[in-house]
Amino acid sequence: MIYTITLNPAIDRLIKVKGTLTKKRTNRAHQVEYDLGGKGLHVSNVLTKFNMENKALGYIGETNRPLMESILAKKNICHHLLVEDGASTRECIVVMDDTNAGSLMITENGFHVSKENHSKLIDFLHQFLTEKDIVVIAGSMPPNYTIAQLLEIINTIKNKKCFIACDLSGEALAAVVDMGINFIKPNQYEVEVLFQNNQTTLIQKIKELAIKIDYVVVSLGKDGSYVAHKDNLYQVTSPTVKERNDTGAGDVFVGSFIAQFVQGKDLKTIMKYATGCSASKVTKHNSTDFDIKEAESYFNRISIKKLGSDEDVVS
Ligand code: ATP
Ligand code: MG
Ligand code: MG
Numbered sequence: 001m002i003y004t005i006t007l008n009p010a011i012d013r014l015i016k017v018k019g020t021l022t023k024k025r026t027n028r029a030h031q032v033e034y035d036l037g038g039k040g041l042h043v044s045n046v047l048t049k050f051n052m053e054n055k056a057l058g059y060i061g062e063t064n065r066p067l068m069e070s071i072l073a074k075k076n077i078c079h080h081l082l083v084e085d086g087a088s089t090r091e092c093i094v095v096m097d098d099t100n101a102g103s104l105m106i107t108e109n110g111f112h113v114s115k116e117n118h119s120k121l122i123d124f125l126h127q128f129l130t131e132k133d134i135v136v137i138a139g140s141m142p143p144n145y146t147i148a149q150l151l152e153i154i155n156t157i158k159n160k161k162c163f164i165a166c167d168l169s170g171e172a173l174a175a176v177v178d179m180g181i182n183f184i185k186p187n188q189y190e191v192e193v194l195f196q197n198n199q200t201t202l203i204q205k206i207k208e209l210a211i212k213i214d215y216v217v218v219s220l221g222k223d224g225s226y227v228a229h230k231d232n233l234y235q236v237t238s239p240t241v242k243e244r245n246d247t248g249a250g251d252v253f254v255g256s257f258i259a260q261f262v263q264g265k266d267l268k269t270i271m272k273y274a275t276g277c278s279a280s281k282v283t284k285h286n287s288t289d290f291d292i293k294e295a296e297s298y299f300n301r302i303s304i305k306k307l308g309s310d311e312d313v314v315s
Contacts, residue, residue, distance in 0.1 A: 002262060003129070004044045005121075005137045005153065006058035007145060008110040009081070010037025010092045011068055012287055021097040021104060035286045036071050037092045039139030039167055039251050044077050045288050046255025046277070052262060055080055057121065059142070061089035061111050075288075082120050087111035094247070096285065103245055112144040122156055129160040134262060137176075138167035138254065147175045154179055165215075167254050169193070183215040185254050191218055202226070203307070206233065217257070217274075219250055222282075224302075227271055232306060236271050239301035241279050248287030253278040256295075268304060275302050 012035040017027040036045055044056040056079035060068055068089050072079055090108035129135070135157050141150060150172055157164050158179070165183035166176045169190045177184065177194070186194065188202065195205050202218065203226070209216045210228035219225045224237040256277040260270040276295030284290060 001130075001132075002047055002052060002054040002134045002136065002258060004040040004047070004054060004056050004058075005135065006038040006040030006056065006139055007113070007137075007150075008038065008090070008140045008142045009041060009058055009060055009068070010090050010107070010110070011035075011064070011071065012037040012092045012094055014286055015093065015095045017095065017097045019097060020099050021095055027095075027097075033286070034067065034071055036075060036077075036288055037090075039254075040136060041072075041077065042248055042251035042288060043136050043138055043167075043255040043258070044079070045075050046252055046290075047259055048076055048078075049290075049292065050256070050259035052259045054078065057081070057124065059084050059111075059113050059117055059121075061087040063088040065089075080124065082117045084111055084113060084117055094245075094287070096245075100244075103247070105247065109143045110140070111142060113142045118145075118149055118152075122152060125153065125156045125160070129157060129162055131161045133160070134163045134165065134258060136165045136167070136254065136258060138251065140169075141172055147171055151175060151179065154181065165254065165258060167250065177209065177212065180212045182213065183217070183257075184209065184213050185217040185219060185250060185257075187219045187221070187250060203233070215257075217253070219253060219278075221246065221249070224275065225253070225271075227267070229267060233308065234267075234271065235305045235307055236275050237303045238275055238279050239298040241283050241298075243282045244285050245287065246282045249278045249281050251287075252281040252290050271304055272299050272302055 014033045015029045016031040018030050021027055044054055047054040060081035062083050062085050090110040092107040095104040164181040167185050206226055206228050216228040217225055227234045253274045257274040260273045276298040277290050280294040281290035
């Protein structure tokens, strides 16, 4: 079983305004849509689209629970989310206009998670995880969550010997890297923050991370990614596509990577799906849609080069 953990879930509220979004003017919404938010839940959505059995764990606010549940149901996401009484799942407001200048995003902080619910999550992991499971932890932490609580989750999963993948940033990323997990996918900015003012090159930083982490992926937006595994480092280029909204590209990358990995596919295939699906995602206007067939049609435009050799793994 693949489990995803979203500690700070969200509902995306997509608002479209006509013309150009302008300050000091009434920008009338002509379309409002709700979509799934929260990185772990996004990964669950990708796994579900690949028909991979998975369960979303984490928390959900009680106040707007029906809305969140309806979004989850529409996407067929199997979940066991612990309900936080009197709390509301945060909204991420995404405002788009008719220009192609990108979207404006405003995110709320999220609700406080009670000690009881944290303990319930730990108990669930104790009770149900087995060695064959994969656990993906992704996204920000609730405002009152401590690094010690995150590490308690990681420790519990480690004791069960599961494969642990994390898409975290800042202090949380630093903490899990220190503990040693199996997979990380920071983008280049998250890597720079991790190494603070260290003047070494990005490649040197990736090699350093790869000492402790089995799969280190550093995503570079439209420029593709670096993937380090065992003693090998690959440079993967993305196909050029018409970008409409790149939010969530990283989540689709992680979900597609895990979906292929769990099927025992070779690294080349894993990288092609992750790169193709995330490129398909950026052509869509919301933060979750992507098309697997479209991704496959990009495969011959993705190059994978093993660094340190002149040979293209895939031409
Ligand atoms: P997220 O918003 O989900 O956190 P991220 O910043 O973590 O995203 P990115 O580096 O922006 O992740 O993108 C992840 C992957 O998506 C890239 O490695 C690349 O393969 C693909 N991708 C992103 N932007 C584009 C683009 N404009 N064109 C093609 N592929 C893209
Ligand atoms: Mg990005
Ligand atoms: Mg990301």
